[in-house]
Amino acid sequence: MNRRRFLERIAAVPVASVALAGGSVESHAQGGSSPGGGRRFVGIQMGPHTLLDEGIEPCFDLIQRTAGVNAVLTYSHAFHGDLRKPARLLAADHGKPPRENRPPLPSVWVRHHDRYFTDTTLRVKPPDPALEYAGRDVFAEMLAPARRRGMKVYARILEGSGASITNFSSVVTVDVYGKPTRIGCWNNPQYRAFWRAVVEDLFRSYDLDGFQWGAERMGPLMNVILPWNDGAPTCFCEYCRARGRAKGIDVERARTGFEELYVYVRGLMSGKPRLADGVFTGFVRILLRYPEVLAWEYQYRLSREEVMRSMYEKIKSVKPSAEVGWHVDHQPSSWDLVYRAELSYEDMAPYSDFIKFIAYHDVLGPRIRWWYLDRFQKTILGELSLDESLNLYYNLFGYDKNAEPAVDELEAKGLSPDYVYRETKRSVASAAGKTKIYTGIGFDVPWGSNTIPGDPDEISSAVTRAFDAGASGIVISREYEEMRLRNLQAVGAALTARAG
Numbered sequence: 034m035n036r037r038r039f040l041e042r043i044a045a046v047p048v049a050s051v052a053l054a055g056g057s058v059e060s061h062a063q064g065g066s067s068p069g070g071g072r073r074f075v076g077i078q079m080g081p082h083t084l085l086d087e088g089i090e091p092c093f094d095l096i097q098r099t100a101g102v103n104a105v106l107t108y109s110h111a112f113h114g115d116l117r118k119p120a121r122l123l124a125a126d127h128g129k130p131p132r133e134n135r136p137p138l139p140s141v142w143v144r145h146h147d148r149y150f151t152d153t154t155l156r157v158k159p160p161d162p163a164l165e166y167a168g169r170d171v172f173a174e175m176l177a178p179a180r181r182r183g184m185k186v187y188a189r190i191l192e193g194s195g196a197s198i199t200n201f202s203s204v205v206t207v208d209v210y211g212k213p214t215r216i217g218c219w220n221n222p223q224y225r226a227f228w229r230a231v232v233e234d235l236f237r238s239y240d241l242d243g244f245q246w247g248a249e250r251m252g253p254l255m256n257v258i259l260p261w262n263d264g265a266p267t268c269f270c271e272y273c274r275a276r277g278r279a280k281g282i283d284v285e286r287a288r289t290g291f292e293e294l295y296v297y298v299r300g301l302m303s304g305k306p307r308l309a310d311g312v313f314t315g316f317v318r319i320l321l322r323y324p325e326v327l328a329w330e331y332q333y334r335l336s337r338e339e340v341m342r343s344m345y346e347k348i349k350s351v352k353p354s355a356e357v358g359w360h361v362d363h364q365p366s367s368w369d370l371v372y373r374a375e376l377s378y379e380d381m382a383p384y385s386d387f388i389k390f391i392a393y394h395d396v397l398g399p400r401i402r403w404w405y406l407d408r409f410q411k412t413i414l415g416e417l418s419l420d421e422s423l424n425l426y427y428n429l430f431g432y433d434k435n436a437e438p439a440v441d442e443l444e445a446k447g448l449s450p451d452y453v454y455r456e457t458k459r460s461v462a463s464a465a466g467k468t469k470i471y472t473g474i475g476f477d478v479p480w481g482s483n484t485i486p487g488d489p490d491e492i493s494s495a496v497t498r499a500f501d502a503g504a505s506g507i508v509i510s511r512e513y514e515e516m517r518l519r520n521l522q523a524v525g526a527a528l529t530a531r532a533g
């Protein structure tokens with residue numbers, strides 16, 4: 034039987050209870066609640082507005098029937114940006130037609146209470162009551178339908194700008210030139226207290242099963258050499274300076290080093306003549322003269338982790354059984370060597386019940402082509418051809434260059450399920466059994482103004498191989514609203530085949 038027919042056959046089998054059944058077999062085999070044991074986690078990321086658009090009950094039925102989902106991860110706060118997308122990027126086969134040109138949506142989907150915000154001057158702005166769904170309390174509404182189906186409810190947040198936060202300008206980072214930015218500083222005590230207040234309110238006000246939080250921003254070093262934006266390096270606010278001094282770092286030398294590095298890289302990007310000694314050499318020269326740059330970068334990361342730890346501890350103090358974990362987005366999971374070098378997942382384990390890392394195989398192709406190869410060639414890897422740089426990338430990250438696309442195939446082909454396997458295996462090893470690894474299986478993710486259509490066989494294979502590599506669960510990603518039915522069924526097919 035060919036693979037396509039096999040998938041068609043097993044896709045016809047309902048998978049509503051397969052994840053549960055398969056999980057119970059695993060938990061006997063692996064001995065209870067150790068990482069990797071217990072119920073196999075099959076989460077799905079879903080926008081709150083999608084849930085209301087499609088209707089909570091039919092939507093839960095659909096994800097359970099097709100993909101064996103047993104946990105729904107929904108934004109309690111959309112701090113990261115507008116939830117609306119053009120209809121062409123949305124799946125049209127969920128039973129309700131996607132909506133075009135919809136009016137603005139709330140960015141806050143829970144009710145907040147001032148009494149939990151006594152340690153911070155920041156407040157979450159309540160949504161404008163005129164907005165669609167502003168009167169709905171989606172987390173209160175989804176709990177009972179989820180429980181009836183044996184599904185868990187996780188709140189999910191991505192950090193963002195402060196558009197929905199009062200007084201946010203008082204906690205922003207400061208760049209090497211003393212200029213404030215629009216991003217919060219991890220070392221600002223008001224910002225730290227804000228996050229503790231948000232999660233305390235969430236878990237005191239709603240009977241949530243878990244929480245997933247992420248901040249899709251790089252450390253200052255990576256944002257200079259692989260620039261996501263043109264911003265000058267941060268943060269040199271009074272709190273970061275005090276932290277640096279307390280750690281024995283010469284603050285002014287760190288600032289000067291970052292400024293020199295920034296000026297150097299921007300010069301390369303604008304076509305300035307290269308150093309006779311070499312482009313990469315110029316980069317190393319600045320690090321040698323200002324090793325404080327590396328020390329500053331490391332403190333940035335530790336500060337971020339401290340914010341996560343304090344949220345973890347706060348949630349556990351309210352609800353010890355809640356599962357608290359982190360969204361590791363695509364760059365740190367798959368092409369940020371600095372992030373990878375700073376801490377292992379084992380290092381993060383004391384404040385992580387799980388780590389959900391992104392392993393979107395399809396969209397990684399164009400992302401590596403344009404967000405990694407192209408950018409690095411314009412900055413510190415100007416001496417490498419794109420072929421050489423891609424080869425180096427595959428080798429450094431442990432991916433199989435014989436299985437993965439060449440430069441000119443990256444955009445159309447994407448990476449393979451073998452990448453999902455290898456990155457999951459690496460993550461499980463990095464966690465050393467101390468925390469659970471959930472693989473973020475991504476499909477139908479847009480690139481530019483179009484969707485990269487997922488291939489059901491590859492999606493099934495990616496799910497199977499994630500579990501083969503030791504994942505304790507998967508999180509079906511990026512957003513439910515983008516996922517074509519046949520691809521959700523492909524996830525279910527893989528789970529069914531594994532349980533059988």
Ligand SMILES: [Zn+2]
Nearest residue numbers: 218268270273
């Ligand atoms: Zn700061």
